[in-house]
Amino acid sequence: MHADIATSHGSEGEELGRIIDGSAIARRIRDKLAVEVAGLAREGIVPGLAVILVGEDPAGAVYVASKERACIEAGMNGITIRLPATTTQAELLTHVRALNDDSAVHGILVQMPLPKQIDPDTVIRAIDPMKDVDGFHPINVGKLLIGEEDGFAPCTPAGVQELLIQSGVNTLGKDIVLIGRSNIVGKPMAALLLQDHLGANATVTICHRYTRDLPSHTRRADILIAAAGRPKLVTADMVKPGVVIIDVGINRVSDPSAPKGYRLVGDVDFDNVRPLASQITPVPKGVGPMTIAMLLKNTVRAATMRAARSAGRSAAATRQPA
Ligand code: ADP
Secondary structure (H helix, E strand, O other): OHHHOOOEEOOOOOEEOEEOOHHHHHHHHHHHHHHHHHHHHHOOOOOEEEEEEEOOOHHHHHHHHHHHHHHHHOOOEEEEEEEOOOOOHHHHHHHHHHHHHOOOOOEEEEOOOOOOOOOHHHHHHHOOHHHOOOOOOHHHHHHHHHOOOOOOOOHHHHHHHHHHHHOOOOOOOOEEEEEOOOOOOHHHHHHHHHOOOOOOOOEEEEEOOOOOOHHHHHOOOOEEEEOOOOOOOEOHHHOOOOOEEEEOOOEEEEOOOOOOOEEEEOOEOHHHHHHHOOEEOOOOOOOHHHHHHHHHHHHHHHHHHHHHHHHHHHHHHHHOOO
């Protein structure tokens, strides 16, 4: 598709407009995970991800179905619990606690948005932090900020960082500008990129809806990450030549010629920005596929960490004097 479009060259002969193929990178991660899962199976461990979907939100239902398929394809257990839109908060919390206690479940994800009678923060806090593979529990948010690596980072920003690493983008000392400061993308993305770590060590600027003169920030960016949910927010006059663009936006815009009457676009004016960028993610098939790959990765890690904890416990138990 986009990858067929010819690339141009910058003033220093550098090739511009290279596509970062999120689907292909996610595919490689999922293939590697499948090998790891097969190894765990030989030890009698099958990583299990439980997803709770409350109500009939069609987009939520599509995401949940693809998460379940991805788990099964990787040799993991994918359990989906579908609850009616009338579910009370107490009922949902009962399900969460049952999953916390279920040893076959290593990861728990509650699909957002939730119906209005349920407070999402209360639900997130009820999830066992060691099963919180979405990385939204305050314990995991705190661990991410202080750089403690035994927690879980949220899947979308973790996927963006992985895309940068896999695409050979050096982040050390670079100016990275983020557009958007949500708890799901912008803030955890900034925390990841600030750590003293591979794919990080950057100078990070976070812009949001009250930022004055957004273009003055974005034009300084070596790497620009857009997560504002605004189609064509980033235009060609807002970027410097050679920039790396990561487009996290997924916006529906109406298109009578498309089969569904709409198509998905990012936050970046792709056609006009691409010729200036050294590398750029498309929408779809950029960041999107990475989110699910990182969810699986977190779940496999949850299972591995639990196995290591119980091995540690039994080793400690055998060391006890008789
Ligand atoms: P997401 O879940 O993708 O992060 P949200 O809708 O939760 O999306 O957050 C959108 C973010 O984008 C907010 O932090 C908001 O301040 C930022 N934003 C929205 N519009 C603009 C804009 N025109 N300029 C800069 N930032 C914006």
